[in-house]
Amino acid sequence: MSPAPKKSASRALSAQRPTIRDVSRLAGVSRMTVSRVIRDLDLVLPETRARVNKAIADLGYVPDRAAGSLSSRRTGFIALMLPTLTNANFAAVAHGLTEALRADNYHLLITYTDYSLAEEERQLKNLLARRPEAIVLTGAAHSRTASRMLLAANIPIIEVADLPRQPIEHAVGFSNYQVGRTAARYLIEKGFKRIGAVASSNEGDVIDHRGEERMRGFEDELRNTGMATNLVLRHGKAPVSYDHGAASIAILLEREPRIEAVFAVSDLSAVGVVMESQRRGITVPQALSVIGFGDFEIGRVINPPLTTVHVDFRELGQRTGQLILNLLSGDASQTPQIIDVGLKVIARDSVKGLR
Template sequence: MTVSRAFKADSLVSPETREAILKAAEDLGYVFDSTASNLRSQKSDFVAVTIPSINNANFADTVGGLSDTLAKRGMQILLGYTNYDIDEEERLIEQLLRRKPQALVVTGGSHTARARRLLQTVAIPIIETWDIPADPIDHFVGFSNMAVMRDMVDHFVASGCRRIAFIGGDVQRDSRGSERRLGFIAAMQAHGLDASRLIAAGPPPISMREGANAMAKLIEIYPDTEAVVCVSDLAAYGALTECRRLGVPVPERFSIGGFGNYEIGEVCVPTLTTINAFAREIGEQTAQLILDILDNAQPVGNVRISTQLIVRDSSRQLQLVP
């Protein structure tokens, strides 16, 4: 019993005794098996998480913030990869719930009907991230993917651009990308501008190569375009490099903006105008919300993340209105 308590940092075990037990375990190469303890308490020491991409820097930052914050309480994450497929997300949710997590974190607010039923019937915290769902299952930590596009479009319009295009992915697979596309259309229409310059770059996640291909297609179809809003910084970087390959000056000929505040946007030439969604903060706030719920802290609610437009060299400077 004392050994078991020592591995769980039980306050009933003195620091000296716990240190001696942990040293003996280290010398023996012993790894504590928490299965029996979890069965008895009906509690695990992990939080289940589903993400659509494992090579996306934004989602990696979110998982990092989530993991680091939970680790301070001795909790870990169990990760599921959906590849932007809601049917795969449904399968993963069922598998993860069988392992009795303390909470389950999903990316976005679009799920299959069965996935929603599974999430609505479990007695654990469910957190939807990277979105503000129209019908939240439980709690959310995110922002409006539609609203963020308004900031980018407003910036381009204020700098004198009127013929603005959007580069994005398959709207059926990426709900957040689809909402950014809708946000672009709504913002353009609010300014009384044509919102029909929409270039599909392929299935998500959109790569730099696909962004470059989409930019080449845009130049061919809409050569008089003045600015381009891209669904992500990777697509925007691809568009930027395609302009450089063709000898098209940026921002003199095309202003380009992305989303996500990737590191590459700070070091490319010209540097990339983007929207910072504070990916790591989403993970940290999600973890803190879970801990508050588990501790029965009050109040427990939703977290709205405030995004930030970052204007860099890839877009024209604002024009002063006399």
């Protein structure tokens, strides 16, 4: 007499999370209609829509995007791979990207590699399994397998921050090489003769390729102007910090006490240069001029305020987001886009006006 325990019966236990089917039953419509209401496809009669929405609210139904993704073949994920989040500029990229993508309800999948290529490869593998619709990463260097995986993924690839000489596909950023040249030019035009620079070592397992590009540009500009590059110092491990700058300027001062101006590969390092100099009684900018890169908040706050090469990373993120939206909506030309957001020197007080 008692009915055989059917599967549908056991499913009826309300402990289960409600599905679109439960909503459709309660509202007395088909699953498809519920799906339409959820996605706002407005081919639904207002009263039907209201009934469905009530059912959704009553049941506390939350759509399952994994199931939706599987069916529609669109995940709504955008992958973002950064070297670290503990860097205000990279954080700003993430911020700008989010802003641009928020309206279209894309979800950012953020990972960071701690500047390790091996980790990048590992992360990438995991990331691709989530089927992102586009992938954003910092340019410069990737492992062989990483590059292959990227291309095989067959989705838009956008390299950001660094503008690589050979972009994989699209790129939004600035030229680190130009940063170096610009900084050198700035110091040269101010009339300095004994010009130095500090960066991390370009040997070892963790290499700051972006910083190294800046150094290359700096050295090239010095050479092109017929100036010596013997005060361009590579020292210590990436990522550079306050302590790195302090240690580096100590070395440089020993090598050439009459050094006039220094470019630091990052503001963080530049601040260390300034502070250590002051500690030794070398006043900035009277006795030593310093220019950094990145325009970190810290540079605005120290005394004297730091002259620096500035890139708008937030805008960089936003433009990347817009590019992605264009690419995915399909109305953009599919030819690789290379967008240079440019850079500029922000003159504060840490560089003396010789001229």
